[in-house]
Amino acid sequence: MDFNHRNKIFPPDLGLGGRNNSAVDLGLVSVLCLDERVSGVSLRKISEYCDRLLKVDEIEDWSGAVNGLQVENRIGVSHVVAAVDGSLATVRKAVSLGADLMIVHHGLFWSSKQPWVGRNYELMELLVQSGLALYSSHLPLDVHPRFGNNVLLAKALGLKTLEPFFFDRGRNLGVKAKTRWSVKALVERMTTTLGHPPVVLSGGGDQCRAVGIVTGGAGAELKIAAAEGVDTFITGEGPHWTHALAEELGINVIYGGHYATETFGVRALSEHLAKRFSLKCSFVDHPTGL
Numbered sequence: 001m002d003f004n005h006r007n008k009i010f011p012p013d014l015g016l017g018g019r020n021n022s023a024v025d026l027g028l029v030s031v032l033c034l035d036e037r038v039s040g041v042s043l044r045k046i047s048e049y050c051d052r053l054l055k056v057d058e059i060e061d062w063s064g065a066v067n068g069l070q071v072e073n074r075i076g077v078s079h080v081v082a083a084v085d086g087s088l089a090t091v092r093k094a095v096s097l098g099a100d101l102m103i104v105h106h107g108l109f110w111s112s113k114q115p116w117v118g119r120n121y122e123l124m125e126l127l128v129q130s131g132l133a134l135y136s137s138h139l140p141l142d143v144h145p146r147f148g149n150n151v152l153l154a155k156a157l158g159l160k161t162l163e164p165f166f167f168d169r170g171r172n173l174g175v176k177a178k179t180r181w182s183v184k185a186l187v188e189r190m191t192t193t194l195g196h197p198p199v200v201l202s203g204g205g206d207q208c209r210a211v212g213i214v215t216g217g218a219g220a221e222l223k224i225a226a227a228e229g230v231d232t233f234i235t236g237e238g239p240h241w242t243h244a245l246a247e248e249l250g251i252n253v254i255y256g257g258h259y260a261t262e263t264f265g266v267r268a269l270s271e272h273l274a275k276r277f278s279l280k281c282s283f284v285d286h287p288t289g290l
């Protein structure tokens, strides 16, 4: 989930220094690898399987989001990698691992105007020359009942009996659950689960009776969460003004990090694909700190 992607124009500032010869070098390597890797599983077979599994045709996303196969290859798939963000940095890491399919949550395309120049060109060149296909799943992966970021974060925190939550775009995007935990206990679980302490906006009481989750960047939509009766709302990030709004609404808001709350889906999906299609599987960890 990313409410900030509505106006995003690819690519963001990748901050990766100047051009080097890696794409050219990797291109030569990929030529050598082509003959060795043509026996991989059909990319189309995997891509179509993912489309069906994630119900890509049914789930409305932000305008401009492209769910499904974004970059193809001609060598099949034997090694799938997962990453939260599709970027030059994560693609470089995936190529260095010898991957031929990358599953990402934040894909490459969010705008209709995307000239292939500068870093954009470098990224496309690297993908094509190395034979790395890229499949992106944004909202379909957030909301999936088995591989979704929301369900998996809830389960990792130990929440039971999950219910639909956060109605937007024609469907419930998140999950909620009743608890008898203190806010302190929930924050400790978040810290353990995500590997770092979350940011807590203490607008509500000390106890969590109803906890709602929408992974990613849903902080700007606190009113939807409050209107659905939760006293504690977990999401990845939000604007500064949400501190005052959380107090006004009388709810606790816990920001666990946009990146950290959205590693679950791509990892679970890629592990599932690896098992189903007998592929090698890796995770490219490239935390944003946000």
Ligand SMILES: [Zn+2]
Binding pocket: 001, 002, 106, 215, 216, 217, 258, 262
């Ligand atoms: Zn997101």
